[in-house]
């Protein structure tokens with residue numbers, strides 16, 4: 275049997291494909307390359323257990339192409355989405371289509387083909403602004419279209435759990451960092467500095483503070499949770515339990531890692547873009563109670579990811 279991974283050419287999806295292949299699983303990966311890229315698939319594309327299909331989940335061909343493989347699929351890891359929150363902040367259609375509609379189509383495909391397990395990559399953005407640490411019971415009041423359509427996706431899966439799905443695991447990720455990045459704060463800073471090494475313009479006043487998890491820890495946690503959970507509908511915050519890292523500190527670390535003396539210019543608002551949550555902290559007791567432990571703190575994850583992404587982009 276195989277696992278179907280949507281968003282396979284993206285940052286997290288490509289690492290997840292590699293992990294399952296290393297565990298001798300057969301993997302079918304799909305992506306339409308809106309944000310993902312072929313370079314992320316370089317190491318696995320020739321693996322005999324890997325089938326890659328370039329297809330838009332929202333296209334008419336989606337079912338037709340995938341149905342040829344449907345009999346072998348016993349679980350779906352749905353990661354495809356418009357992961358760039360800022361890009362979707364002025365146009366709700368971006369997230370309505372790529373974040374929500376992809377979930378509807380994937381879920382309908384599962385029903386038509388008797389696939390009963392879906393693992394879903396959600397986000398801390400579903401919570402919106404909260405002063406206390408957010409746990410899985412915290413009231414969700416998203417402030418971005420991205421958060422709205424991720425939460426709608428969660429509810430859509432919940433409704434279908436009542437109908438035909440036997441197991442749904444919703445992972446609400448913190449900010450994930452590491453190699454294969456396709457977007458995100460570190461990726462942005464490095465690319466900005468490559469365009470102009472003298473000045474780094476930071477979105478927001480630099481005091482945004484968020485938890486960061488290294489992608490290695492994330493993949494490890496997801497696979498662990500899969501094994502530890504029975505059939506049912508589960509939600510897990512996945513991130514470090516710490517206070518997070520300030521954006522201004524990330525800017526300084528990137529400038530230092532690139533051996534530059536750039537001037538760092540900050541914006542005036544306390545958020546980077548419309549819908550950005552300036553401060554969020556995760557309560558991950560539910561995750562830790564499974565026995566899983568992260569290897570890196572937010573600061574360690576940021577430092578490791580900076581060197582990995584610089585190596586990838588600059589070398």
Ligand SMILES: NC(=O)c1ccc[n+]([C@@H]2O[C@H](COP(=O)([O-])OP(=O)(O)OC[C@H]3O[C@@H](n4cnc5c(N)ncnc54)[C@H](O)[C@@H]3O)[C@@H](O)[C@H]2O)c1
Nearest residue numbers: 281284285286306308309310330331354355357395447450
């Ligand atoms: N990276 C993070 O910090 C983070 C945090 C919280 C949640 N998430 C979620 O985790 C998942 C993976 O994120 P990522 O950082 O790897 O993002 P990513 O953009 O690198 O990967 C998403 C992939 O989905 C593909 N895709 C988008 N729309 C598609 C469509 N209609 N059909 C087929 N493929 C499509 C993109 O081309 C991309 O390769 C996303 O659902 C994202 O919302 C990520």
